[in-house]
Amino acid sequence: MTYGLANGPTMIAAVDQDLICAIATPPGQGGIGVVRISGIGAKKVAETLCAKPLKPRKAVYCEFTHQNERLDDGIALWFPQPHSFTGEEVVELQGHGGPVVQQRLLTALCAAGARIARPGEFSERAFHNGKLDLAQAEGIADLIASTSVAAARAALNTLKGTFSARVNEIKDNLVSLRVQLEAAIDFPDEDIEILEQAGVVEKLRSLAEQLQQTLATADQGRLLNNGIQVALIGSPNVGKSSLLNALVGEDAAIVTDIPGTTRDLLKIDLLINGLPIRLVDTAGIRSGVDKVEQQGVARARAQMTEVDLVLLVVAAPDLQRSQMENLVAEVQNQALAQNLEPPKILIVANKVDLVDQSVHIPAHANVAVSALTGQGLDDLRAAIQKQVGFGQDNAEFTARTRHIEALKIAAVQIFRAQQGIEKGLATELVAEELTHAQHHLGSITGELTADELLGKIFSEFCIGK
Ligand SMILES: Nc1nc2c(ncn2[C@@H]2O[C@H](COP(=O)(O)OP(=O)(O)OP(=O)(O)O)[C@@H](O)[C@H]2O)c(=O)[nH]1
Ligand SMILES: [Mg+2]
Secondary structure, eight states: OOEEBOSSSSOBOOOOOSOEEEEOSOSSOEEEEEEEEESTTHHHHHHHHHTSOOOBTOEEEEEEEETTEEEEEEEEEEEOTTSSSSSSOEEEEEEEEOHHHHHHHHHHHHHTTOEEOOTTHHHHHHHHTTSSOHHHHHHHHHHHHOOSHHHHHHHHHHHHTHHHHHHHHHHHHHHHHHHHHHHHHTOTTTHHHHHHHTTHHHHHHHHHHHHHHHHHHHHHHHHHHHOEEEEEEESTTSSHHHHHHHHHTSOOSOOOSSTTOOOSOEEEEEEETTEEEEEEEOOOOOSSOOHHHHHHHHHHHHHHHHSSEEEEEEEGGGOOHHHHHHHHHHHHHHHHHTTOOOOEEEEEEEOGGGSOTTSOOOTTOSEEOOTTTOTTHHHHHHHHHHHTTOOGGGOOSOOOHHHHHHHHHHHHHHHHHHHHHHTTOOHHHHHHHHHHHHHHHHHHHTTTEEHHHHHHHHHTSOTTO
């Protein structure tokens, strides 16, 4: 396995510098369309199209011409190396935003020696050239994909390096601890005293705390970034589809008083208190039904283990404890059978408008609502948010599942180092735990990230990014 090293004081990076081009604006029609060119010779190739000399960072108006045919007109912007997004020589051609006109520009550029960029290749080059680290590059993708103001704010912080700075701070503390441990290795007879004098145990404890805090913030950022999947599960006619409609505020799902109305899964994206949610309506669970409904029920059951949170809907007028318990057991058994962690569950008693308001909804339902009148919907939103542990204000930066995994592994290794010292383990072994922790933290910013993982991360970006 080879490692790509970035962002160090001296750059060691085997990066392609061949000329790449791509449309940087979204597909479709628009007032302006930008074609980006990066690599050695970008200026020269662009000048053949523009038939004019370009000036550094100055907009130059030109007619883009190829083989004596005018393709478009617009402005060309030249960013000399290294002061560009990729750190290479970059030219942006800003013409009209139409798929054919932009495609013709690409064809002309390829005829002049460029090639079409792979998805994420511009960001990948920016990373290899030390313009941004891996978490920051992922922040760009998160910012572009953000679906709420809170997510956009947090992603911008990631892009600006807030998350990386936290990780680097932990890593720096960890490195200085390692230095102290390694100093003790050279004096095996006095190692315990050396470690005690240096306060290594306390420093490890405070490092573990620092890591836990970052992990908690990153986990909020991951929720904000990825959102969660929530399924409405329950018997037929309890009002699952009505609840979906009430939560999304539109008549998306068919509602009738005939049990077994919903068969297909219906997935709708919405925001609940800033948290992106994919809400899934499912067929009512029952047996002995026709072939079509059986398929719907099977799909509903499959959802039980595919989502983060299950809203178990029951009808308040005929709320039976045994019915709820059976449903909860069914969700848990589905997960158990597949060796999966069971999803979180909220029991929602619907149709409270039909019960005498003085009647206490049994304590075993978490929330009481009416999809018809809207009663209790705010409580339901708050309960969803609470159940997944999301607080919009705590999401300072966006993070991804791979970051959380790396932080968790580093936390375990620091914990093992703590235990190692307490149990008098050889200092070499304790230092080794810290080295592993350092590598995992380094994988977040891409300082030590396997090439194939880098390739995978960037390939998920879109073309032109
Ligand atoms: N009074 C009252 N009626 C409701 C409420 N929610 C749903 N209903 C009615 O209950 C019936 C069933 O509603 P649906 O939303 O189709 O129920 P469902 O759980 O999706 O049913 P299936 O798709 O068959 O599994 C309809 O007649 C709704 O108008 C409510 O809060 N109060
Ligand atoms: Mg339904």
